[in-house]
Amino acid sequence: MEMGIRNFTFRNPTKILFGKKRIEDIGAEIPEDAKVLIIFGGGSVKRNGAFDRTVAALGNRQWDAFGGIEANPTFETAMKAVEKVKDQGFTFLMAVGGGSVIDATKFIAAASVFEGNPIDMFTGGIGKGLPITHALPFGTVLTLPATASEMNSGAVITFVELQAKISFGSPVTFPQFSVLEPELTYTLPKRQLVNGVIDTFVHTMENYLTYPVDAKLQDHYAESILQTIIEIAPQVIDEEHLDYAARANFMWAATNALNGTISAGVPTDWATHALGHEITLNHGIDHGRTLSIVLPAMMKIRKKEKWDKLLQYGKRVWNLSGDDATIVDQAIEQTENFFQSLDAPVRFSDVDLDASVVDALLAGLERHKKTQLSERGDLTLEIAKEIYFEAL
Ligand code: NZQ
Ligand code: ZN
Numbered sequence: 057m058e059m060g061i062r063n064f065t066f067r068n069p070t071k072i073l074f075g076k077k078r079i080e081d082i083g084a085e086i087p088e089d090a091k092v093l094i095i096f097g098g099g100s101v102k103r104n105g106a107f108d109r110t111v112a113a114l115g116n117r118q119w120d121a122f123g124g125i126e127a128n129p130t131f132e133t134a135m136k137a138v139e140k141v142k143d144q145g146f147t148f149l150m151a152v153g154g155g156s157v158i159d160a161t162k163f164i165a166a167a168s169v170f171e172g173n174p175i176d177m178f179t180g181g182i183g184k185g186l187p188i189t190h191a192l193p194f195g196t197v198l199t200l201p202a203t204a205s206e207m208n209s210g211a212v213i214t215f216v217e218l219q220a221k222i223s224f225g226s227p228v229t230f231p232q233f234s235v236l237e238p239e240l241t242y243t244l245p246k247r248q249l250v251n252g253v254i255d256t257f258v259h260t261m262e263n264y265l266t267y268p269v270d271a272k273l274q275d276h277y278a279e280s281i282l283q284t285i286i287e288i289a290p291q292v293i294d295e296e297h298l299d300y301a302a303r304a305n306f307m308w309a310a311t312n313a314l315n316g317t318i319s320a321g322v323p324t325d326w327a328t329h330a331l332g333h334e335i336t337l338n339h340g341i342d343h344g345r346t347l348s349i350v351l352p353a354m355m356k357i358r359k360k361e362k363w364d365k366l367l368q369y370g371k372r373v374w375n376l377s378g379d380d381a382t383i384v385d386q387a388i389e390q391t392e393n394f395f396q397s398l399d400a401p402v403r404f405s406d407v408d409l410d411a412s413v414v415d416a417l418l419a420g421l422e423r424h425k426k427t428q429l430s431e432r433g434d435l436t437l438e439i440a441k442e443i444y445f446e447a448l
Contacts, residue, residue: 061321129160149194155203159211188226202252204314251344353447
């Protein structure tokens, strides 16, 4: 493989408002004459005060709210919000919630002004994948560090009727601003904290565990996110002892894992996510929990392809030494042990699934045109099957 950072274009326009009491500052970021639609999920933001504080910060602006965005947000629900935006002429959207609410808001922002059927914003066997050239402006108040959706332009939408979980993205779907208040994570249950830790770890790995191109900054940056997560995870997932410093480090690490910095000009591999999305779709397993099941198996089956990076990861992230083969094996083992130390599932059997589910997962990958995955495009359905079986 040729060495050196590949050509890239990088632009991330999202303004970050980080720290304590930052919701109060959003008034300065939204036009005075905006008509604002606040978008939220199942109610956690009403219980932890984020919703009321957002309303207060809007001052005299006109506003309304659309609640009920599901975890793994659906096209069907988001389209109801699109109708509301169109009917009532909202000009600015405010997402208050986790990745699902932010992703749904990205879709609503683009679909509300999309010329044609919004389904054609998607590829993956769903729509025509037409370009998304404009969207309503929106801001976010993040309540769950995990997806980095607060500082990227991507979104993952679930189609209930069509049985698909497909992402889209566009340069016009970055949030204008995102509020990152670590204290908003204090109401998260342990399971969601674990999900966020795993998602952050795996985003970093998808951007890192490929083959070396001598991109020194991206590699060291990714390794430092991984080390940060490993170091703070025990404090982060401790619901009993709320630790501001740990939550602050967690929140910023999660954002950095997928805001485009570590992926600039390097090969990336989104196969763990692709295999995981099918598990969520078929069995309703949380996104983070699918990743902790798939990644260790992915590392085992793809050991040869990822050898050089696995070695680097073992030495630099886990401080392993010895002969190369031992380092690689121990690096995989350490990763799995780390996930288990968080009480995250690392096998299908940990979430009460067995070999009987694999055929349907593979059929889904085929239907969604995920048959040439990984940094080299060489992860076929046959190899996906091996990975799923390894994870049983
Ligand atoms: O719905 P509410 O009541 O708000 O409760 C949510 C939800 O039940 C709850 N929650 C969020 N913040 C809380 C809280 N509960 C208490 N206190 C708080 N502060 O947590 C539950 C899960 O929320 P969700 O938003 O679904 O989780 P997450 O942020 O992990 O998002 C998952 C979605 O993001 C997609 C996933 O596929 C999945 O659909 N992803 C998006 C990405 C992106 N846009 O770049 C990349 C990721 O890889 C991922 O695929
Ligand atoms: Zn993810």
